[in-house]
Amino acid sequence: MSLQYILELLGTYTFAISGVLAVKGKSEDWFGASFTAFVTAIGGGTLRDLFLGSYPLVWVEDITFVYIVLLGIATASIFSGVLQKLRRTLSLFDTLGIALFTVGGVEKALSFDVRWEIAAIMGMFSAVFGGVIRDTLINETPVLFRREIYASACLAGGLVYVLLNYLEVPRDYNFILSASFIVSLRILAIKLHINFPKL
Amino acid sequence: MSLQYILELLGTYTFAISGVLAVKGKSEDWFGASFTAFVTAIGGGTLRDLFLGSYPLVWVEDITFVYIVLLGIATASIFSGVLQKLRRTLSLFDTLGIALFTVGGVEKALSFDVRWEIAAIMGMFSAVFGGVIRDTLINETPVLFRREIYASACLAGGLVYVLLNYLEVPRDYNFILSASFIVSLRILAIKLHINFPKL
Amino acid sequence: MSLQYILELLGTYTFAISGVLAVKGKSEDWFGASFTAFVTAIGGGTLRDLFLGSYPLVWVEDITFVYIVLLGIATASIFSGVLQKLRRTLSLFDTLGIALFTVGGVEKALSFDVRWEIAAIMGMFSAVFGGVIRDTLINETPVLFRREIYASACLAGGLVYVLLNYLEVPRDYNFILSASFIVSLRILAIKLHINFPKL
Numbered sequence: 001m002s003l004q005y006i007l008e009l010l011g012t013y014t015f016a017i018s019g020v021l022a023v024k025g026k027s028e029d030w031f032g033a034s035f036t037a038f039v040t041a042i043g044g045g046t047l048r049d050l051f052l053g054s055y056p057l058v059w060v061e062d063i064t065f066v067y068i069v070l071l072g073i074a075t076a077s078i079f080s081g082v083l084q085k086l087r088r089t090l091s092l093f094d095t096l097g098i099a100l101f102t103v104g105g106v107e108k109a110l111s112f113d114v115r116w117e118i119a120a121i122m123g124m125f126s127a128v129f130g131g132v133i134r135d136t137l138i139n140e141t142p143v144l145f146r147r148e149i150y151a152s153a154c155l156a157g158g159l160v161y162v163l164l165n166y167l168e169v170p171r172d173y174n175f176i177l178s179a180s181f182i183v184s185l186r187i188l189a190i191k192l193h194i195n196f197p198k199l
Numbered sequence: 200m201s202l203q204y205i206l207e208l209l210g211t212y213t214f215a216i217s218g219v220l221a222v223k224g225k226s227e228d229w230f231g232a233s234f235t236a237f238v239t240a241i242g243g244g245t246l247r248d249l250f251l252g253s254y255p256l257v258w259v260e261d262i263t264f265v266y267i268v269l270l271g272i273a274t275a276s277i278f279s280g281v282l283q284k285l286r287r288t289l290s291l292f293d294t295l296g297i298a299l300f301t302v303g304g305v306e307k308a309l310s311f312d313v314r315w316e317i318a319a320i321m322g323m324f325s326a327v328f329g330g331v332i333r334d335t336l337i338n339e340t341p342v343l344f345r346r347e348i349y350a351s352a353c354l355a356g357g358l359v360y361v362l363l364n365y366l367e368v369p370r371d372y373n374f375i376l377s378a379s380f381i382v383s384l385r386i387l388a389i390k391l392h393i394n395f396p397k398l
Numbered sequence: 399m400s401l402q403y404i405l406e407l408l409g410t411y412t413f414a415i416s417g418v419l420a421v422k423g424k425s426e427d428w429f430g431a432s433f434t435a436f437v438t439a440i441g442g443g444t445l446r447d448l449f450l451g452s453y454p455l456v457w458v459e460d461i462t463f464v465y466i467v468l469l470g471i472a473t474a475s476i477f478s479g480v481l482q483k484l485r486r487t488l489s490l491f492d493t494l495g496i497a498l499f500t501v502g503g504v505e506k507a508l509s510f511d512v513r514w515e516i517a518a519i520m521g522m523f524s525a526v527f528g529g530v531i532r533d534t535l536i537n538e539t540p541v542l543f544r545r546e547i548y549a550s551a552c553l554a555g556g557l558v559y560v561l562l563n564y565l566e567v568p569r570d571y572n573f574i575l576s577a578s579f580i581v582s583l584r585i586l587a588i589k590l591h592i593n594f595p596k597l
Contacts, residue, residue, distance in 0.1 A: 023344075029395035031351045032344040046250070051444070053453035055252035056313075063314050114454075115461050132535070137331070137341055142535055145421075145430040152429045196427035222543075228594035230550045231543040245449070254451035255512075262513050336530070336540055 004175060008104050009068050011097040015041040016072025018094055019134055021083060034073045036134055041069045043130035048105050048122050052112050091190075098127040099182035102154040103175055106161045116166070120158030127154040149189035152196065157182035203374065207303050208267050210296040214240040215271025217293055218333055220282060233272045235333055240268045242329035247304050247321050251311050290389075297326040298381035301353040302374055305360045315365070319357030326353040348388035351395065356381035402573060406502050407466050409495040413439040414470025416492055417532055419481060432471045434532055439467045441528035446503050446520050450510050489588075496525040497580035500552040501573055504559045514564070518556030525552040547587035550594065555580035 019040030023033045042059045049057045059065040076083060105126025109119040128144050128151045135142040144151040161178035169177070188194065218239030222232045241258045248256045258264040275282060304325025308318040327343050327350045334341040343350040360377035368376070387393065417438030421431045440457045447455045457463040474481060503524025507517040526542050526549045533540040542549040559576035567575070586592065 029344075031395045035343060035350060050249055050448060051455055051458065053455075057250055057252075060250065060313055060317050063316055066316055066320070114458055117461055117464055118458050121464070136335060136534055138344075139338065139340060139537065141537060144433060145427075145536075151433060196429045228543075230594045234542060234549060249448055256449055256451075259449065259512055259516050262515055265515055265519070335534055337543075338537065338539060 003172075004104065004107075007100045009064065011100040011104075012041045012065055012068050013072045013075075014093040014097040015044075015101075015130055016069040017076045017083065018097075018131075020073055020076035021080070022134055022140075023138055024080065024084075030077065033076075034070075036137060037073050037076070038066075038069050039137065040130045040134040041065075041072065043133040044101055044126045044128065045105070045130075047129045048108065048126040051122065051125070052109060052114075054108065054112065092187075095183055095186045098150070098154055098186075099157065099179040101127040101130075102157050102182055103161055103179050106158045106178075107171075107175075110162070110165065116159075116162035119162050120155055123158035123161065124151055124154040127151070149186060149194055149196070153182050153185040153189065156185060203303065206299045208263065210299040210303075211240045211264055211267050212271045212274075213292040213296040214300075214329055215268040216275045216282065217296075217330075219272055219275035220279070221333055221339075222337055223279065223283075229276065232275075233269075235336060236272050236275070237265075237268050238336065239329045239333040240264075240271065242332040243300055243325045243327065244304070244329075246328045247307065247325040250321065250324070251308060251313075253307065253311065291386075294382055294385045295378075297349070297353055297385075298356065298378040300326040300329075301356050301381055302360055302378050305357045305377075306370075306374075309361070309364065315358075315361035318361050319354055322357035322360065323350055323353040326350070348385060348393055348395070352381050352384040352388065355384060402502065402505075405498045407462065409498040409502075410439045410463055410466050411470045411473075412491040412495040413499075413528055414467040415474045415481065416495075416529075418471055418474035419478070420532055420538075421536055422478065422482075428475065431474075432468075434535060435471050435474070436464075436467050437535065438528045438532040439463075439470065441531040442499055442524045442526060443503070443528075445527045446506065446524040449520065449523070450507060450512075452506065452510065490585075493581055493584045494577075496548070496552055496584075497555065497577040499525040499528075500555050500580055501559055501577050504556045504576075505569075505573075508560070508563065514557075514560035517560055518553055521556035521559065522549055522552040525549070547584060547592055547594070551580050551583040551587065554583060 016037040019037030020033045022040070023036050042065065045058050049055070102123040104123075106119045106123035108126075109122035110116075114122070131143040157178050160181050161174055164174045164177060165171075215236040218236030219232045221239070222235050241264065244257050248254070301322040303322075305318045305322035307325075308321035309315075313321070330342040356377050359380050360373055363373045363376060364370075414435040417435030418431045420438070421434050440463065443456050447453070500521040502521075504517045504521035506524075507520035508514075512520070529541040555576050558579050559572055562572045562575060563569075
């Protein structure tokens with residue numbers, strides 16, 4: 001198992017937890033919450049694969065992703081009290097999740113020989129569309145309209161990846177550097193309350 | 200024409216009617232209602248086919264499905280008064296519809312050589328995503344967050360199908376048994392007001 | 399560059415502008431607005447291509463479309479004051495946009511040897527689904543439920559195209575005639591306040 005694979009599973013796990021917590025306190029029962037968690041965790045990667053025409057889809061081919069989602073749902077159900085208090089830690093997990101999904105998405109797109117701009121966009125889509133679908137399902141304003149530097153951090157990180165890739169930085173270094181860039185940018189934006197200007 | 204084909208057409212017909220009735224009393228004109236009906240009736244199967252990479256899509260290949268939707272729209276327009284009173288009967292139709300779509304979806308997924316867990320999930324998606332898209336379009340809470348045992352009945356029925364399939368129960372018997380299981384589970388849940396616990 | 403290609407780019411450009419203006423005055427920052435613009439401009443064509451199984455997607459293959467969207471976003475940001483006053487002109491651009499997308503969508507679908515009914519539906523989907531996704535994202539009632547003769551004008555224009563195509567009217571004439579039909583129908587509907595009857 002490669003480090004990247006482990007990190008992708010971790011990203012999926014974190015997204016599943018965030019899906020359950022998103023409907024917490026709403027009228028949904030736990031099956032609805034599980035459905036939301038599943039869609040949140042696999043939505044971004046699924047859309048990326050559909051856009052690239054990459055079949056079979058990741059979760060259709062590798063059942064591990066389905067069970068990781070179930071594990072995330074179980075975790076969120078059992079430890080929901082603790083997790084509520086750990087919101088800050090969770091936010092860090094989510095940030096790690098979007099960083100990993102972005103870089104993984106860019107890599108996959110590049111393997112389809114698309115241009116660098118498209119690869120960066122696909123990376124961002126992988127990271128944020130799960131959350132967008134989750135928020136649409138539960139009738140909330142999509143996360144990317146609410147948060148400080150979020151989708152934009154993913155797009156920026158995606159661009160860093162394709163730049164370093166062009167400069168022939170080895171793949172493993174690039175993976176770590178680009179993901180760290182996204183995490184740092186996002187943490188900095190939260191700490192310093194950096195936002196894009198309103199329209 | 201196989202029995203399954205006829206039943207699938209019947210499911211599509213019922214879903215089209217439910218799409219029209221969903222926007223009834225809202226501000227939509229009848230073209231908007233027809234659009235909603237079309238999306239409701241073909242949405243679940245379309246997503247399943249996109250997820251499996253199954254081309255051409257069912258309704259793109261077989262125009263009968265488009266005309267069945269039009270027939271459902273016409274029925275709902277002409278008999279809307281009567282149908283409003285028949286809500287209980289319609290709910291039974293909807294239940295029959297999700298049962299048929301689930302089993303048909305599982306079968307199709309299995310023909311793509313996916314694992315049994317994936318097949319059951321695809322069956323559920325076929326059955327409920329049309330309604331989810333419909334509710335998202337009209338800005339309502341998706342049906343699967345509102346109703347008693349609904350998507351979960353489909354998932355359970357999908358699992359029954361793959362189990363009986365594994366036990367080499369003949370396809371036709373399996374089809375009838377699994378669909379009946381879903382219908383029974385759903386009716387029981389409605390009669391006895393069984394719900395999943397809230398989160 | 400063919401005339402059709404130029405007109406398609408113009409349609410994409412207009413849709414990007416309408417995406418930015420749609421979130422104007424809401425709480426979104428300009429990155430969120432740009433994301434919305436991108437999804438609005440490429441959403442309809444993307445869904446059509448997914449439904450047809452047409453890979454690579456138009457914007458994945460031809461980067462020009464991505465830059466045209468960026469140009470539209472820049473235009474909307476810089477001239478937002480002027481554009482607000484030009485709402486009537488913009489509405490004309492939008493009408494031109496849906497007309498071009500419809501005819502382009504029908505042509506593409508026909509190249510996949512689908513039936514004429516499917517081609518007309520694909521044309522309508524190409525034209526209106528970008529707006530539907532935009533409105534779903536920002537939690538508004540989809541445009542096709544609000545406006546006078548909108549999606550229906552596209553469907554009618556799509557049917558005109560397949561009819562003229564059947565009558566062997568040369569492609570270029572057909573393109574102009576069908577697109578003009580849509581524009582005229584829509585302008586007439588707005589001027590005369592023609593609506594479909596409520597349900």
